[in-house]
Amino acid sequence: MTSQAETASDPLHLPSGQSPESRVxxxxxxxxxxxxxxxxxxxxxxxxxxxxxxxxxxxxxxxxxxxxxxxxxxxxxxxxxxxxxxxxxxxxxxxxxxxxxxxxxxxxxxxxxxxxxxxxxxxxxxxxxxxxxxxxxxxxxxxxxxxxxxxxQEEVLAPRGLNSTGLTPREIDVVRLLAEGWDTEEIGKQLCYSERTVKNIIHAMTSRLKLRNRPQLVAYGLRAGVI
Structure with a gap:
């Protein structure tokens, strides 16, 4: 399938009475x-x-x-x-x-x-x-x-320990605690992991999901419904 030109055109029409802020x-x-x-x-x-x-x-x-x-x-x-x-x-x-x-x-x-x-x-x-x-x-x-x-879910996600959010159960636990403002040391103590393990879990999630930082990871958790 090929496109018909190079760029999108200018808008064709804005319905009367519709403000720029509310237009679809x-x-x-x-x-x-x-x-x-x-x-x-x-x-x-x-x-x-x-x-x-x-x-x-x-x-x-x-x-x-x-x-x-x-x-x-x-x-x-x-x-x-x-x-x-x-x-x-x-x-x-x-x-x-x-x-x-x-x-x-x-x-x-x-x-x-x-x-x-x-x-x-x-x-x-x-x-x-x-x-x-x-x-x-x-x-x-x-x-x-x-x-x-x-x-x-059965053939791809479950064998890898993932669910429909793309996160494992322990990753969900870490994201939830990040959302509550806990740092990596506190999360490690709460979940009985080393601080290095928590950092590795966070790095694995941000890399796999192509996220830049922890706030974006928390936002992803909110959108995915795990928080």
């Missing part, structure tokens, strides 16, 4: 220009819309990604589009293979709409939901997604 900035991306035009025309009356043709602006709130069929190549293309963007993704597609579900989740897809069901009202509702931190998956895909999550 939506980037539209499609695999063909006709679909892209229809997508942007549908969204432009409700959001500030960008045509996503390359690297997305940093302040985009939602990416709407439309494609006829999701394949491994589609997932790879979506991964490139979202590599530097943390915005949630709403996927609009006519065909989705169940094998690609986990890959889509890894790319930040939080909602899936079948193309035949993507009316203006439904699309706008889904984008609003994604902008507020929600998500939506068709019922026929939800069971497959849960099964794949369970298989990942």
């Amino acid at each position: 900035r939506v980037a539209g991306w499609a695999t063909d220009p006709i679909t892209l035009n229809g997508l942007t025309q549908t969204l432009v009356g409700h959001f500030e819309v960008f045509v996503a043709t390359g690297e997305l602006p940093d302040d985009v709130d939602v990416l709407v990604y439309a494609t006829d069929r999701v394949t491994p190549d589609t997932v790879a293309g979506l991964r490139r589009v979202t590599a530097r963007c943390t915005a949630p993704v709403v996927l609009v597609t006519s065909e989705l293979g169940r094998a690609e579900l986990m890959g889509l989740v890894e790319c930040g897809v939080v909602a899936v709409l079948h193309r035949s069901a993507a009316t203006e009202e439904r699309l706008v509702e889904t984008v609003d939901l994604a902008a507020k931190g929600g998500g939506s998956v068709p019922p026929n895909l939800l069971g497959d997604l849960l099964r794949q999550v369970r298989e990942m």
